[in-house]
Amino acid sequence: MASMEKRLQKELQALLRDPPLGVTVDSDKTSRSLSEWTVDLEGAPGTLYQGEKFQLAFKFGPRYPFESPQVIFTGSNIPVHPHVYSNGHICLSILTDDWSPALSVQSVCLSIVSMLSSCKEKKRPPDNSIYVKTCSKNPKNTKWWYHDDTV
Template sequence: MASMSPSELRLQKELMSLMKKPPLGVTVDAEEVGKNLSQWIIHMDGAQGTLYKGVHFQLQFKFRNKYPFDSPEVTFIAANIPVHPHVYSNGHICLSILTKD
């Protein structure tokens, strides 16, 4: 078996941490991650006390080989794409709030 790159080692470490102690309402699709370490499917329940309470979301995280120096691409997938000013109708998350905009 080939050795893992620094990026893969970091992803493996973060994945194990997330699976062992996930935030409330968050689960990792271990079967999908097992197929491809650089693409995660995360299941997330809407937070209590918000208009998203009771709603189930799926997010796809795509990590490039320069992670953690390059941010992952995070997209809402499946039927429940939240209506939010920073989420496009195709599920892509607008990150302009992190720049001068």
């Protein structure tokens, strides 16, 4: 438990001190509980999401960073994207199978910004309606089937 808190403190300070472009940690909400973070994202200039604002909710378990954080889009604007379900769940391999303890909140945010940036057509995943109806609340309980990381 202690190592999770030490690591998250370090990550939080680094993100507050030197945030990547378009990524802002909500420090008020986050300082209340280190195991749940809210991060604001901005769609990158020159992409389909330019000017849009999104919010990510991070939840960390006691085994973090050996277990991946739970990450979903939250708030009123869920990006319309082939890998983002309308309930905010994200199909991204580093959030489950390809998670590594050397990754961080920052690298997750950058991967999500890059996933949005490379999108060519705004649409929901083809199985959105059935997934949203039957899925668990926690996207980590979904067995994701990654078939195209280039979209």
